[in-house]
Amino acid sequence: MKNTTLKVLFTFLLFASISSAQELILKKDNKLHTQNLKNQKTSILEQKKASLHITTTIDNIVQQIQNISDKISITPDFDFFQGMQSPYDPDIWVYLEREQIGGAFNLKKVNLKNNKQTTLQSKTNKDRKEIVLKPIAWTKNPNQFFVEALYLDMAEEHEGIFIYDLQTNNIEELVIPFQYTKTPLLSPQRDRFIFSGSTKKKIDHLHGISDIIYEYEIETKQSKTISKSIEKPIEVLGWNNLSKHKKNISSNQKSALSYYLPWDFGRENCVSRHGTPGPTGSHTPVGQCGFFTPGGHHGYHAIDFATTQSRDDNVRASAAGTVSFSGISGSLSSGYGRLVIIRHSDGTRTYYAHNKTLLVSQGQSVQKGQVIALEGTTGGSTGDHIHFEWRAAGGNSPTPGSFVDAGQPRQNYIYRSQNTFGSQADTQAPTTSISAVGGNTQSGNFTTNYNDTDNVGVTRRFYQALEKYGSNWYANRGNGFFNDNFNVFYSGYVKGSGNWTVNNGHLRQSDISSDNTKLNTFLSQNSGLPYLYEFSAKIISTSGPRKFGIHIMADNPDQSQRGNSYLIWFSGEDNKVRVYETVNNQLNFRAIDDVPLDNKWANYKITYSPGFGVIEIFRNNNSILKWTDPSPIKNGSTISLRTNKTSIEFDDLKVYKFRADNTTTISAGSAVTKDIRRRNGKIKSLVRDAAGNWSSPGNLDVTINSLTRQNTNIQDDTFVNHPVEVYPNPTNGKDIMLSYQSLAGSSTFISIIDITGRILKSFREHTKESQNHTIDLSNHFTSIQNGQYFIKVSGDMGSKTIPVIKN
Helix, strand or coil, X not given: CCCCCCCCCCCCCCCCCCCCCCCCCCEXXXXXXXXXXXXXXXXXXXXXXXXEEEEECCCCCCCCECCCCCCCCCCCCEXXXXXXXXXXXXXXXXXXXXXXXXXXXXXXXXXXXXXXXXXXXEECCCCCCCCEEEEEEECCCCCEEEEEEECCCCCCCCCCEEEEECCCCCEEECCCCCCCXXXXXXXXXXXXXXXXXXXXXXXXXXXXCCCEEEEEECCCCCEEEEEECCCCCEEEEEECCCCCCHXXXXXXXXXCCCECCCCCCCCEEEECCECCCECCECCCCCCCCCCCCCCCXXXXXXXXXXXXXXXXXXXXXXXXXXXXEEEEECCCCCCCEEEEEEECCCCCEEEXXXXXXXXXXXXCEECCCCEEEECECCCCCCCCEEEEEEECCCCCCECCCCECCCCCCEHXXXXXXXXXXXXXXXXXXXXXXXEECCCCEEXXXXXXXXXXXXXXXXXXXXEEEEEEECCEEECCHHHCCEEECCCCCCCCEXXXXXXXXXXXXXXXXXXXXXXXXXXXXXXXXXXXXXXXEEXXXXXXXXXXXXXXXXXXXXXXXXXXXXXXXXXXXXXXCCCXXXXXEEECCEEEEEEEEECCXXXXXXXXXXXXXXXXXXXXXXXXXXXXXXXXXXXXXXXXXXXXXEEECCCEEEEEEEEEEECCCCEEEECECCCCCCCECCCXXXXXXXXXXXXXXXXXXXXXXXXXXXXXXXXCCHHHCCCCCCCCEEECCCECCCCCEEEEEECCCEEXXXXXXXXXXXXXXXXXXXXXXXXXXXXXXXXXXXXXXXXXXXXXXXXXXXEEEEEXXXX
C-alpha cells in the first residue's frame, strides 16, 4: 500500500485518552472484560456513502477536528474530555468530563433545547481504578450509543466496546474475539467496526505497532481480517468523501504554551524513540543515540529523551501548572510506571513517565523548571529516559507542541537545553510552619497541618513527633522517630567500645585507641518511606584518622559492622565522604565524594529512601554525595554512631519521617504504640526544595490533657504495666531467667553490666509476635565471677535496668 496524505472528516469530536487498568470494576450485571491492549490514538470518522482508506505509514499523525457546541455546560473544576452530537437530534449530546485535579469523571447527556442535563455515570475515582465509559459513536438506535472502556491516567486505554442504552441505562458488551490497539472506526452505515490490531501475542502498550486490520460485523458478531502487514505499521485514518462537510473541518492548533526541554540547563539529551517527532520537527524513523535505542515508536505526540543509566537526572516541569496526577500508573513493570501529569492554565496537560522518584504530589502548584521527578526506567521501559508528551485540554487527544529553547539538533539528534531555569543557583531556603486542628491542647489523636513554601517548589517534606521526659525531649523509637539533645546520657543507648560521655550538653567520644567505637540505639526503620537522619559534629582530634560516621538501617548492632546496614563515613585525612554497605557484616565500598572537614561544628543530614534506594548526604545544607542502591535495604532496627581513633563531639541527633502531604495524623495516648505518650508533646517539620536548600525547623508545642505522666526517668516508664523480671535473684548463675514484654517485629537489646558500668556482654533478641518473652541467661552468667551486676533491657517498650547478685 502507498504512503498517502489522507483527509479526515468528523461529524462529532472524539478525543482519545491515555489510560490503563490494573483491574476492571464491575457495575451491576454488566461484565466489562479487561484486555491487555496497546496504547495509541485514532479517531472515529462517520460519513454516509464513503469508502475506507488504509495506509502503511510511520510518521503520519492524524489531525484532530474540533466540532464542539459552546452551549454545553461543563461542571466547575472539570474539563471536557470527549463528546458527540446525536445524528438523530442535533440538540442531544452525550459527553464525558473529567476532574481537572484528580481522577473523578462524569458521563452526561444534555438536551440543548430545554437545557435538561442527565448524569449517566459519576465516580470520584480517587485510586483511578474505576472504569470510564468514553462515548465514541451512535448506533442505529437513537437511544443507544457505543462507548469504549478505559481507565484514566494510565497507559492502556482500549478495554472493550459496549452499547449504552439511554432508556434502560443497561450496558451490553460487544464480544470481540481479538485484541485491538486503537479506538475502532464505525462504518457510515453503523453496521460494522474497523479495528486496528497487532500480530504480536504480547502488545507493547506504549510503543508497539498496529499491523493487522479487522472488520467486525456488529449484528452477526463475525469478524475477518481485511489487511495484514507483519511488523509494518498500518494506520486506519478515515472515510474518504469530504464534499458535504468541508465547512465543519478546522485543524487543531498547537498549544500556545512555551514548553521548555524538561531537564537541566546546559545538559544534553537525545531523541531516541523510533518514529517520534523531535523538538523542532519530524524525527527520523531510525532511533538515534546509540546508548539508548529501544525498538517501537510512539503513535502520538510523545518524545523519549535518552539519559545515562542510573544517572538520576532531574525531570523539570516544561511549563507552570498544577499536578493532576503523581503516582504509579499501571505498575512498576508495565505502562507509564511512576508518572507525573501537570495541568496547565489553558487546560492542556504534560506527561512525564517512567520516573524513578516522584518529587511532587497531586494538587501541588509547580513552576516552569521546577524539579518534579528523577528520571528512571519504571513501567514499560527498556532503559533510563525521560518520556514526555503533551495533551489537549481535558488530557484526551494529543496536541502538537514545540520547545522554545531547543534550537536545531546537534549531531545524532542530541539537544542541549538552553532554558533559563536551572542556569542560576537557587539559594533561597523554603519555609515550613505547623498548626493543629483544634488548637494546641488535644485529648487524643489529632491532625497537624503544614504550610510549606518556596520560591521554586518544595520537593521533600519530613516531620517528627516528640514527647517530654522532665526537661528532655525524646521520641517513640518504635514509631521511627528519634531525638536526643544530649542534656543527659540517654538510657536507650547500648554502649560498645569507646568512651562515650555527655559533657556540657554534647555527646563526647574520647577513646583514640579504638578503630571501631560503637554507640547503638534501637530505632524501627520499617515504614518503607524515606527517613531523614540529622546530627551535628565537631572533630576534637587535631591529628590521626579524624574519622567518624553513622550506621543507618542496621539489623545487628552486636556485630562489628552492624550486620546489614549503610555506613555514612567522613574522613578528615583526605576530606572525603564515603558510603559503605555492610552485607552479612562485610563492608562494601559504594560511593565517594569530596567534603570539606575541619575542627568546627557542622550540621549533617542524610536522607534515605528504602523504596528507591536513594541516599543523599548534606553538610551544612549543601549536597555533597548522592548514591542509589539498586537493591536497597528495606528494614532496619538500629542506628549506630562510630569513630576511628578520633576524639569527637556530637549533638542534636534526630530522625524524621517522610510526609507526602501537608497534613499528618499524630497519635496520642498512653499506649506504647502512640506517637506522643506524655502530657507535653512537640511536632517538628523540615522541608527541602529542588535545589537542595533546607528550611529552618517548624515547631508546634501541644498538650495532651488526657495524660498526666511526665516522668523524668525514662528507664522505668513504659515498663510500668509490662514489667521486666529476673529470677531467681540472687542466682548461682546456672539457672537464671529474664522475662520482658516486646512489640511484634521488633528487637530488644540486652546487656550485662558490672558495677563500674563496663558492658560485659551484649546481644539482641528479635521477636515476631507481641507477647511476654522469657529467655535463659545461664550461658551468659557461667563465666562471670560472683558479685553484683546489672541487666539492662532496651527495646520499643522503653528501657529498664535491674540489679542482679550472683553468689
